[in-house]
Structures are given as C-alpha cells and as structure tokens.
Amino acid sequence: MPPPPWLPPPPVPPSTKGRLGAAVTRLILTDFRCYASLRVIVEPRSVVLTGPNGAGKTNLLEALSFLAPGKGLRRAAIAEVARRGPGLTAAAGDGGWAVAARVSPVEGPPVDLGTGREPGPLDRPGSDRRVVRVDGEAASGQGVLGERLSVLWLTPDMDGLFRGGASDRRRFLDRLVTALDPDHASRANAYAHAQRERARLLREGRGTDAWLAGLEDAMARHGVALGAARRELVERLSASVSRAVGSFPRAGLALESEVDQWLAEGPALAAEDRLRDALASSRRRDAQVGGAAHGPHRDDLLVRHGPKDLPAGQASTGEQKAVLIALLLAQARVQAGTRTGAPLLLLDDVSAHLDEGRRSTLFEALDGLGVQAWVTGTDRQSFESWEKSAQFLRIEEASVVE
Template sequence: MPDSVRLTRLTLADFRNYASVSMSIGARLVALTGDNGAGKTNLLEAVSLLTPGRGLRRAAFAEIVRKVAAGIVSDSDHAARPAPSGWSVSVLLEGPGGETRIGTGYAPETGGRRVRIDGADARTADELSDYLRVLWLVPAMDGLFTGPAGERRRFLDRLVLAVDPGHGRRVADFDKAMRQRNRLLEDGGEAAWLDAVEAQIASLGTAMAFARRETVSLLSGLIEEHASDDAFPRAALALEGPFEDLAAATPAADLEDAFADLLKRMRPRDRAAGRTLEGPHRTDLAVTHLAKAMPAGLASTGEQKALLIGLVLAHAELTGRVCGLTPVLLLDEVAAHLDPGRRAALFARLDLLGGQVFMTGTDTTLFQALPADAQRFAVSEGTVRAID
C-alpha cells in the first residue's frame, strides 16, 4: 500500500481573488461549494502549482497575481500600499517522513518563480515531486477525446510525469532540440551541426516514447483490474502515429538509430515544411470505449465524461502504486453532470483510493453522498469558511 500524503493547511497570499486565506484541513475528502466565480477553482489551481509546471490552468505566473482595480490596496488599518506584484502558496503536509512545509510563489523582482521546502530554497521545482504528486480533472478536459491531438498528447505526458518525474525534463529538452533543428534547417546549417542535434533528438525522443509506452501499458493493466466496475466504462488505450509505427517495426535497441536516420532522410521535406514532420511530438493517444468497441470521441457526452473519470481514477491508483505515495486529486465540478447513482459510485471509489481529494461544486446537495468524515467548505468572494 502507498504511504498516505495529505495537506493539513493551505495558505494563499495575493493569489487570484484571494488577498489572504488559510484553510485548516482535517479530512481526506474535501468539498468546496459556492457560486460560479467565487474562487473554488482558484483554490484547486493553487494546490496544482505545488508540482512542476504551470498548474491546471497553464497560466503565466504573472497572470495569477491578484488584480486591484485602482492600483492601491487599503489595509484594515487604513494604510495604503502598492498593488501586489507577486503571489504565494504554501501548505503543511503529512507524509511518511512526518510534517513538511512546502511552498511556491512568484516575485518578478527576484527572478520569477521560487520553490521552498521547509524554509530552504529548492534548486528546481522538480524537487516537489519527492513530497507530493497532484493530479486533476477539470471541465476544460471534457473535450479531450474530440479535440486536437496536441491536447491528448499533453494529457498523456501529464500521466507519465506523475509516475516518472524525469519525463518533464525530457520533454522540455526534446522541444528545445527540435527548435534548434528547425532553425538550422531554415538557416541552411551545416550537416555536422544537424547530425549532432538530431542525435540528441533521437535519444530524447526514444526515451520519451518508451516512458509513454510503459505508462500506457501499466494503466491499461490497472483498468483491466476494475473490469467489474460498471459505474465508469473501461477504456482501451493505444499510441498512434508514424513514429509509433516505426517503433512497432523496429527492435527497441535499434529505435534510436532508426529515428536519427529518419530525421536525416527527412531534412529536405522538413526544410520545405518549416518544421519537423515526424517524431514522438506527433503521437496521439487513442482511447476506445471497450464495451461498445467505439472510439471515445464517438461516444455520447455522458459516456465520454464517465470514460475520462474512470481513466483519471485508474491513473490516481497507478500513481500511488508506482510512487509509493498517495496523490492529491483535484476534481473541478466533477459531480455536476453525474446522476445520483454514478455520483455515489464516484465518492465510494475515491474513498477506497486512500488519497486526499478536493472537489468543487455550486450546490451542497451534490455532495450529500460523501462519507460522514468528509470536510466541507463554503467559498465566497475571497473567503473560505468551514461548514459544520
């Protein structure tokens, strides 16, 4: 069983619509209710920023700073101060090593984002993964199966990142090397320079592909374990695209060389196109509704939502198994479009996962089926209040 990790306090300053707020959290299942625009999703976003990356909204850090219309903040003692230029998020968490304080924030005057762990500056945000894994499901993902391949690829890489923290750096380095190759092709760069950058792309791209393939394989196996759960339909997962065809036809030990050779042969075509046309950056995640043997994108809206929830729940379980730490799961408006039976099934499955879950909704009745020990908060403009 994975070790339990849960947040016991969440503190924000100058974050979105919150000047300052501190929440004491005493449960694994937490429901946040309030009107649209009250700031429920902002609280989830704050928690999502305690992982590498830009969080569930993928917002630029400067956009998160609390906006003050007049440019001046009036404090309760009537003193005036300039509008905030940065924000901060910190949590106390209980984990296998005891209590840890982790935080992150943005301050343009000190060079952008900072991460601190127990009061000490972290070298990179990647260190957060040693203490906390955060997963999420938000309404923007509802069109995942019908939207562009790039969205599914980004979703896939988040799945991989949760179980393999090094994947984020590989993807970033791969993208950087791809941009270098594209510039060299455009500028008529020397063959020796292209050989070098293509060797780097082939190495990183092959590692990315293997990590994706491993995660999809593990996730597929775990989904099969829940074959008897009919509340959320099972999904079949596959990786598709020309690069995946190359990988399937090539021994694993030879894939890196085969990819490098393909890049070399594709130079004239890529130069004409102004971009690299083939590689793992074009891979798509294909999802099939198993019971109906149809692509997920052709299923009904309700079936797509249920498929996505089932996939996220399976991934949360996989993350706990692989990493040895229960993840924190953020579910934004997840219950609003579920019938009462499926809603109750969701809450029961979340309870069994053993990790901490934060859920949002506009109506307290959505969470009536939560266990008695769940915690509820009322969210209004810039404030959070525990509900007895």
C-alpha cells in the same frame, strides 16, 4: 534499533491508516488570484468546495496544482496569477504571490511545500521564475515538488479531450507519465528544445550537416526515451483501466506512434537509429513544410469506451467524462505504493455531466482508494452521498464562510 519489546507499538494516527496518497492538511494563500490571504486547515481526507460562481473555488484548486512542477491547471503565465485589483497591478511592480501547504505523506513526517513569485517588476531577469521551498529551504528548481507530491486534475476545459486535437491528449498523457516519473518533464523539454533548434536552422537554411545531425541525434535519444516512458505508462494504465469500477467503464488505450511501433519491433538503440535516419532523410520536406515529419511530437493517445467498443470521442458527454475519471482512478491505482504514492486529485466542477449513480460511485471509489480529492461544485446537494466521509468548505467572495 527496534523498540524494546515491552513498549506498545507506536499508535498509527487513524487518518493515515489505509491512505494510499499524500494529503494536504494546511493551505495558505497570499495574493493568489482573488485571495489576498487565505488559511485553510483540513484533515487528510477529501474536501468539497462549494459556493457561487466567481467565489474562488477553481482558484483554490489552481493554487494546489502549483504544488506540482509545471504551469498549473490553467496553464497561466506566472505573473497572471498574482492578485489584481484597484491599485494592485502586476505592472505597478509588485506581482508577488505565494502558496504554502503542509503535506502529510503516506509514510514519514509532514513536509512543508511553498511556491510562488517574488514581488518585483516583470522586466527583471528571472521574474518569470516560480520559486520553490521545501521545509523552508529554497530549492533550485520545481523538480523537487514532483519528488514529494504528485497532483493530477480534471477541469471542464478537458471535457473535449477525446474530440479535440492530439496535442491536448499528448499533454494529458505526459502529465500522467510525469506524475509517476518526475524526470519525464526534462526529457520532454530536451526533445522540444532540439526540435525547435532544428526547425529554425532548416527554416533559415543555415544549418551545416554536422550541426543538423547533432540536433537530430539529440532528438533521437530524448525522443526514444520519451516514447519508451509513454509506452510503459500506457501498458501499466491499460492493465489498470481494463476493469470497470462501479459505473465507470473499462477503457482501451493505445498509442498511435511511430516510435512506439519501433520499440515494439526491437531494442531502444535500434529505434534511436531509425528516428535519426528518418529525420536525416526528411530534412528537405521539413525545411519546406516546417516542423518535423517524424518523432514523438506526433504521437496520439487513442482511448476507447470499453463496453460500447467505440472511440471515446464518439461516446456521450457524460460517458466521456466517465472515461476520463476512469483513467484518473486507474492512474491513482498505478501510483499507489510508489515513492509519492497516489496523486492528490483536483476535480473541478466534476458533478456536471455525471448522474447521481456515477457521482456516488466516484465518491466511493475515491474513499476506497484512500486518496485526497479536492472537488468543487456550486451546490452541496450534488455531494449528499459524500456527507459522511468528506469535509465541506463553503467559499464566498474569496473567503471560507463555513
């Protein structure tokens, strides 16, 4: 029922106005990496974490990355994350940890997300499972996290993304797809499972025709769905990244992918048939060589530095970082207005390789998009141009000192 006309409209909290993505306003860590316990309250705008090497800055970003489904920004095993120290080993039978956050979405009331590992010995069944709570209620899987919040990150480990192997680029691409469509992760898992089973049967030489055909059918159905989701994301992202943002270059994106080519040539069902046939006729080769000669596990994401018209891998270190940031900003624009809104951005050591001009453009772009970014660096000077709009936390020896 609409409110009576004589009542003034409810006030919009100033902090949510113009925001396009969810923001974390409270973070509580328990036995997480170097943190025995930490409680941080912030406003729903960007946060800069500074402090010396080893203070715990990246660990804090990693904790935030666990608010999304998956293995977090270090891709760590779940037990590795539990705090270690004298008399405190995971093997000693504890190994529990928790991350709890209050998330303020673009619209609607705040939601409390929690995740972690229940304390207990590592050999207990299910002890490698990450538990999830939404508003205090246990959830059956991590999927619900992706429906509430989307989180993306950039870490120094990704500096070589354009020069390294295709699997890292595929993983990066799939993370972008999943941020927009949380179901993508289960598609990818279903495909990988069928692919592993088929490879095992071929290696052991025990698969009957029907058994192999069943697995190839699963690979074809999930593989084409996977390819179609990648294709759609690359199309949307291409449109968004085709214009420069300040000193962040425009970039060109393309998929190098058999399935993508088939999808360009005809309907998805025809692409499934082609993948099914290609797999069936490569059994002998796959049995000898291992793996599978066809399928989206061979895809690559090709990225070009727009103004230089060069493959991104041939641009300078700083230019490559600028392209990566341009991709994340483009993704944030694509996600704005969707169910989870623009992602929370975790930018670890982001000022390394960025000159002063690019740093200030980045901060302006993040403010302009209305996303909450959590950014780390060793010294505060690199963030001078952000003093007015970001909040600063100094971390030393696993505590917030300012």
